[in-house]
Amino acid sequence: MTTALDATKSDTRSGAALHLHMYRRMLMIRLFEEQVNDLYTRALMPGLAHLYIGEEAVAVGVCEALRPDDYITSTHRGHGHCLAKGAAVDLMFAELLGKEAGYCKGKGGSMHIADPATGNLGANAIVGGSTGIATGAAFAAKRLGTGQVAVCFFGDGALGQGVLYEVMNMAALWKLPVIYVCENNLYGEYTHFSETTAGDILARGPAFGVPSEQVDGQDVRAVYEATRKLVERARAGEGPSLLVVNTYRYMGHHVGDVSREYYRSKQEEAQWKTDRDPIRLMGEWLIAQGAADRAALDKVHDEVKAEIARAVEFALAAPYPNPEEVSDDVYA
Amino acid sequence: MSTLNTEIAVRELTLAQSIKEALAEEMRRDPRVFILGEDIAEAGHPFKVLTGLVDEFGPERVLDTPISEAGFTGIALGAAMTGMRPVIDIMFGDFIGLVMDQMVNQAAKVHYMSGGKWKAPLVMRTTLGATRRSAAQHSQSLHAWMCHIPGLKVVMPSTPYDAKGLLKSAIRDDNPVVFFEDKMMYRLKGAVPEEEYTIPLGVADVKREGGDITLIATSSMVQVALGAASLLEESGVSAEVVDPRTLWPLDEKTLIESVKKTSRAIVIDEGYGRYGVTAEIASVIQENCFFDLEAPVKRMGAMHVPIPFSPVLEDLTVPTEKTVAEAARAICGAN
Numbered sequence: 005m006t007t008a009l010d011a012t013k014s015d016t017r018s019g020a021a022l023h024l025h026m027y028r029r030m031l032m033i034r035l036f037e038e039q040v041n042d043l044y045t046r047a048l049m050p051g052l053a054h055l056y057i058g059e060e061a062v063a064v065g066v067c068e069a070l071r072p073d074d075y076i077t078s079t080h081r082g083h084g085h086c087l088a089k090g091a092a093v094d095l096m097f098a099e100l101l102g103k104e105a106g107y108c109k110g111k112g113g114s115m116h117i118a119d120p121a122t123g124n125l126g127a128n129a130i131v132g133g134s135t136g137i138a139t140g141a142a143f144a145a146k147r148l149g150t151g152q153v154a155v156c157f158f159g160d161g162a163l164g165q166g167v168l169y170e171v172m173n174m175a176a177l178w179k180l181p182v183i184y185v186c187e188n189n190l191y192g193e194y195t196h197f198s199e200t201t202a203g204d205i206l207a208r209g210p211a212f213g214v215p216s217e218q219v220d221g222q223d224v225r226a227v228y229e230a231t232r233k234l235v236e237r238a239r240a241g242e243g244p245s246l247l248v249v250n251t252y253r254y255m256g257h258h259v260g261d262v263s264r265e266y267y268r269s270k271q272e273e274a275q276w277k278t279d280r281d282p283i284r285l286m287g288e289w290l291i292a293q294g295a296a297d298r299a300a301l302d303k304v305h306d307e308v309k310a311e312i313a314r315a316v317e318f319a320l321a322a323p324y325p326n327p328e329e330v331s332d333d334v335y336a
Numbered sequence: 337m338s339t340l341n342t343e344i345a346v347r348e349l350t351l352a353q354s355i356k357e358a359l360a361e362e363m364r365r366d367p368r369v370f371i372l373g374e375d376i377a378e379a380g381h382p383f384k385v386l387t388g389l390v391d392e393f394g395p396e397r398v399l400d401t402p403i404s405e406a407g408f409t410g411i412a413l414g415a416a417m418t419g420m421r422p423v424i425d426i427m428f429g430d431f432i433g434l435v436m437d438q439m440v441n442q443a444a445k446v447h448y449m450s451g452g453k454w455k456a457p458l459v460m461r462t463t464l465g466a467t468r469r470s471a472a473q474h475s476q477s478l479h480a481w482m483c484h485i486p487g488l489k490v491v492m493p494s495t496p497y498d499a500k501g502l503l504k505s506a507i508r509d510d511n512p513v514v515f516f517e518d519k520m521m522y523r524l525k526g527a528v529p530e531e532e533y534t535i536p537l538g539v540a541d542v543k544r545e546g547g548d549i550t551l552i553a554t555s556s557m558v559q560v561a562l563g564a565a566s567l568l569e570e571s572g573v574s575a576e577v578v579d580p581r582t583l584w585p586l587d588e589k590t591l592i593e594s595v596k597k598t599s600r601a602i603v604i605d606e607g608y609g610r611y612g613v614t615a616e617i618a619s620v621i622q623e624n625c626f627f628d629l630e631a632p633v634k635r636m637g638a639m640h641v642p643i644p645f646s647p648v649l650e651d652l653t654v655p656t657e658k659t660v661a662e663a664a665r666a667i668c669g670a671n
Contacts, residue, residue, distance in 0.1 A: 109452070137442065140416070144419050170408075174401065
């Protein structure tokens with residue numbers, strides 16, 4: 005890991021600098037995802053993409069509360085988590101386009117971005133599939149005494165997977181430094197979570213003795229504060245916790261899911277976008293606080309936009325892997 | 337055993353003892369190695385393979401888990417990716433049904449999917465083998481499932497000597513390795529030298545030399561094949577017994593050389609024959625030895641039925657020394 009020397013340093017950003025940084029990170033994810041959608045609709049991107057638009061405050065609020073060497077596991081809707089944990093946009097785009105320069109040499113694609121340098125154990129395309137990996141990373145951190153914590157991102161859909169409860173049980177038994185972050189974006193694919201999820205989500209943690217709380221996932225500062233306390237707790241050896249983050253997926257389950265009226269109304273979507281947009285809310289808050297003015301935020305927008313444009317240009321021009329590499333890396 | 341130096345082979349261990357010794361040596365050698373599973377610490381595992389390990393290494397390195405095979409396999413994988421070298425104990429091979437997502441979709445793929453950035457150095461020990469009167473959910477030999485998946489290695493020891501050397505190599509391997517032990521063979525004794533040794537994965541062993549027919553046998557079926565070879569000797573048939581020892585990587589060269597020499601082959605494996613290990617190895621032989629063969633390659637495996645409970649029925653489901661010898665005689669035209 006090239007960042008190993010600095011990896012255990014706590015984030016030194018605070019106050020306005022931290023808040024502006026979080027704003028920029030959310031905007032980067034938003035513009036990244038809009039660019040992905042554009043690449044897909046222009047048939048420049050193979051496969052599928054599951055966009056994170058609307059949920060940016062979750063990834064950024066959580067990851068800003070982590071050390072660079074802390075671990076995360078991500079999901080099929082993982083671009084936001086990877087970027088928030090420090091992934092570079094050019095290598096992300098290269099991977100999404102199946103290029104050699106991508107994070108996984110083009111072998112993983114949109115749903116499998118992994119990067120040891122930023123503690124990213126990998127996005128995972130099996131719902132609930134990474135819950136064991138995240139818990140195991142916390143296990144190793146505790147055994148090796150590294151002080152690292154692991155964050156396991158999963159969606160409300162994963163609440164139906166048994167392995168989540170198996171590992172939560174063991175994490176509690178062994179007091180592992182893992183934070184289970186349930187992003188409840190209200191929909192598992194094309195079904196409202198209330199149709200698939202019995203009982204109270206928050207009650208699931210206490211059943212295992214795992215403290216649980218919920219937070220407004222459109223408020224990046226609230227997500228950051230909630231996570232910070234749970235990370236502190238985990239690092240102090242007090243064990244796992246469950247953070248339920250209430251948010252909303254603006255787009256479809258994947259880029260091709262464009263006719264959504266059969267499972268949710270346009271009015272519902274419009275309401276979230278108008279009233280609860282995490283980037284707009286943060287921007288307004290920054291201005292109200294006097295931490296930035298409109299011109300400063302516009303400048304951030306332009307800078308991020310330019311960075312995204314450069315990254316896409318790089319990725320589109322980057323070469324594909326050589327055919328003979330197809331059999332490389334099956335075994336270590 | 338052709339690989340054994342007889343000058344130093346004075347000590348005999350059971351298969352169970354050799355496995356425990358391999359684990360203990362590797363745990364002494366590398367503090368990152370630990371084992372986890374159900375009832376493995378004070379209980380020492382239901383087959384008593386691990387008795388006493390907890391006394392030397394403590395409950396943190398001989399870790400009792402809840403009955404949550406998928407969960408603790410996933411935890412082991414995460415620990416393997418981040419600096420540990422876990423050895424997972426899955427009590428019965430039948431229970432791998434519970435861990436398939438963790439092994440197939442996660443452990444097997446993490447290195448490839450990450451472009452070689454993350455490694456998963458873990459070993460999953462489990463069992464195979466029928467005739468223990470344990471019925472359909474505790475008697476299967478499901479190793480072919482694991483052989484089917486790129487990214488996994490599959491080890492099938494047939495002697496205490498092989499078990500120890502192969503397990504040490506498996507633990508030192510940087511890939512997920514599935515290690516199948518025949519539960520009926522735990523008390524089988526064999527020479528195991530005091531001196532440290534390892535056996536590389538992917539090297540077959542000729543367990544008995546012969547000239548008329550090659551019996552390619554795995555795990556539990558190696559002793560069956562050796563017994564059949566003795567019966568065949570009485571009929572004037574000279575059988576060579578070849579044990580691949582690992583199903584992936586597969587030492588095709590040694591298998592091919594033997595069949596080219598004898599020009600006849602039976603493949604014997606306790607898994608189901610259909611779409612199984614015997615089919616794969618028979619295919620390797622016909623692809624490479626077609627013009628050397630005097631007879632079609634015969635396959636012998638478990639009958640295509642759930643393993644029944646009644647001893648009268650169960651014993652019909654797996655190859656025996658007698659049925660293997662009969663098949664070999666028929667192929668060789670002997671009486």
